Amino acid sequence: MRVIATAGHVDHGKSTLIHALTGTHPDRLAQERRRGLTIDLGFAWTDLPSGERLAFVDVPGHERFVPTMLAGVGPVPAVLFVVAADEGWKPQSAEHLAAVDALGVRHGLLAVTRCDLADPGPATAQARDRIRSSTLGGVEAVAVSARTGAGLAKLRAALDRLAARLPDGDADSPVRLWIDRSFTVRGSGLVVTGTLGAGRIRSGDALVTARSGRSVRVRSLQALGEETGLVRATARVAVNLRGLEKDSTGRGDALLTPDSFLPCLRCDVRVHGAAPAAALPRTAVAHIGSAAVPVRVRPLGEDIVRLTLPAPLPLPLRIGDRAVLRDPGLRRVLAGLTVLDPQPPELRRRGSAARRAAELGDARGTPGEAAELRRRLLVRRGELTAMGVAVCSAPVADDWLADPAHWSALRARLAELVTAYHSQRPTEEGMPVEAARHRLGLPAASLVEALVTPPLRMSRGRVTAGPDGLPADVADAVQRLTTELADRPFAAPHAQRLTELGLGRRELATAVRHGAVLRLAEQVVLLPDAPRLAADRLSELDQPFTVGTASRALDTTRRVTIPLLEHCDGQGITQLLPDKRRRCAPRSRPSSLTAP
Known part of the structure; x- marks a missing residue:
């Protein structure tokens, strides 16, 4: 299965086109059909000529519903951008493209609708020119009429070519299913839906919710309206849950593999496609996955900022995640964001913001073990993998990983401390491990013990140097x-x-x-x-x-x-x-x- 979202100005025929392609109208609310206006996310699917199944997430085009549009596009790898031939490029076309560009979406297709009402040429040229400057780049364009059926076969073929280019979801990764809808079904209980971008979900699996950390059990699964026992990424999925009430979750929450993600309440990000970080407002809304959360914005450098999330709403973020920063008052996209560090250190001293920006100067949101160890110096293996880093190094002690250069410096520093301690207290056997831990600023005593190599040695909870013997003056007294x-x-x-x-x-x-x-x-x-x-x-x-x-x-x-x-x-x-x-x-x- 492949998943694609629509994008485009209000009333340019997105939902009508999906209906023509799938035979299912994505507008499920009576109010939507009565007004001819999509106000919530819609879903439909079809079989392409190659046999590939394609699921659509249909998004609203009205400016009031851009947050809903972002919830639908956020977890999806490709877009079907819709522009009407008789109206051309419009304001919400521009904002939707800005959102797609901010999210870093690189796969797309342009559908120019209502070609029975106007020559599609001018609208096609204008739209392709605008889209070319975004992350979508040069896209294939197809003129189509949902009313007459003209161009639908060509559009299906183009969608087939697009689906073939989409990357496969990593089914072996932990599950992170951003929830875009939740509802109850009589006799079954709570059902949530979302786009599964990575991992696999089975009936009976135990998962946790990002928002509350509560454990839930998968009672049953549906994909494209069919019951199934297993869903692999990438897919649209409906999950029937046991152990959770409807009021406890909803859009913006996520289902996670237990112990595979860390709750994030602040993160350092790189800003794309905007004025310098210092020009950003101090408060905005960050759209990540299907979530929209208010954030405080603190500039650290020219294009690096720290986002602080509200305490009750932690998000399961990883290095490299993309997001959109939006000003809801001005109703415009401010910037795209790439998560560089979802677990950053606190900034407590004067000048720490500038130093932090320098540390992240070469970070591009690509999780790499060596680079992360250089920045963090010491980190638990589970914490690093939860941030999306593939770990190959062996721990230095317990589950602690260390930057090799920092580890060597710690070993040399420990030798200096032990020598100084012995010169000040010659009658004591050595330096207590806890004292050494404190002086080295280490989080665990096991790290001190792991640093002890000849000529240092451990003896009765102390670190000492040289052979195991009495100090000369004590030996004389014993004699x-x-x-x-x-x-x-x-x-x-x-x-x-x-x-x-x-x-x-x-x-x-x-x-x-x-x-x-x-x-x-x-x-x-x-x-x-x-x-x-x-x-x-x-x-x-x-x-x-x-x-x-x-x-x-x-x-x-x-x-x-x-x-x-x-x-x-x-x-x-x-x-x-x-x-x-x-x-x-x-x-x-x-x-x-x-x-x-």
Whole structure:
């Protein structure tokens, strides 16, 4: 299926022509038929000579209904531009062409109607000349009369050629169905319609709405009036939804594949076909897809502006999306827009707008991984793919992607920070990961850990440099303690003596972290082999034994014996009995397979 929208001045015969081509009148409202005036979107379809099915979105031509026209044309890849032979180019012809040009539509066909009432030559030449300067470029033109049928066969053939040139929709992309109509059907519930430009929808699929984020279920599907279980882009589709009320959605909302789009409340865009950005009004209406939302306009550079959307109306935008900026008061198109960044950073400092414009200077709305990483430096993979960027790089940590140059600079900066931290705090093992994260301005501690490569290393939640060893002054202090305990290994020095040996608070903490000493209590410090030596002496006692007996065997005081025995209990060296006595746990004999 191919989808095409009409465009052109009011009462130039758009709906009548669609009726002649399809046998279905697109005006579905009684008021429209009574007045002979299209005021809402109409839909019809036909089979072309090649067998291709072509769906039409018929739009109103009156100036009061340009927003409705934009809702119909926005998601559609091609237009059938209609000009009447007896009237020629008119004001709404110009505004519709400005809208088509702003949206960047590149595929079209000119139909000059009422050729039975006037020579179509002058109107054709005038219209082709105007259209040639737009994104449509040089278009094929066909003179036709819907009343007599003249030229209809030629128009069908031209439509066939146009349909063959249209790009195929990407059925493997996430679904983004801009809703252009919603209504209820008795016995079925809510039905929404739209032009599916990408993705595929199946009966039973779970989707979400852009406006509310609510999850909905596809109950059934129709394409061109026929029930179907699967619709692939590009197609006109009617979706019967479960889990949503009519008041909760409508034109301008969208059905989305879950977790595939980010809600956008501000975006940076490039302006096309207008005066400098500074000359734009500060408020306007942006037409994106089938949505029309009021926006605040902030110029950043010569042709780059920031749009801020109203908080209750986020839009699912991607890099490269096209939009129209319109002044509803003056009833004219102001400019075309190309989305450069649907998730831009905040502008908080003086001069940040100009710097932002410079960053986006070479951006053209083509999503590229390398360029986006250079601008963002660090970004989650899911966030980048939700903006329409195809990701090939491997994450540096978790799902974080990084610009290679920025990542190398971060690694060098981390080494500098660790070196400076060690020089300022030589007794500490290294720089805490959280401190490094804060100094580097990183959003996650896992990124700091991923930056650690030799000669840096991780140890107990800290980043340090060099081999795993004690600082020289701490190592000397531990050696003095070892000498002190050589004859009486359980005679733990008091705090003052530890300080005299060189083990002040920081030095002692460093020695404990490295396992160079064993701290049993606040003021009880022994060497790491103390539990093994205690086990040897205590095993020679009559079992069970008391704390006093253990103290005499270990040649120390209860100040040391009690925390040492509690430590041995925890290690399974001793067992505490109900009567507060202890006994040594039986030692396993060496296996015959390992015994010498």
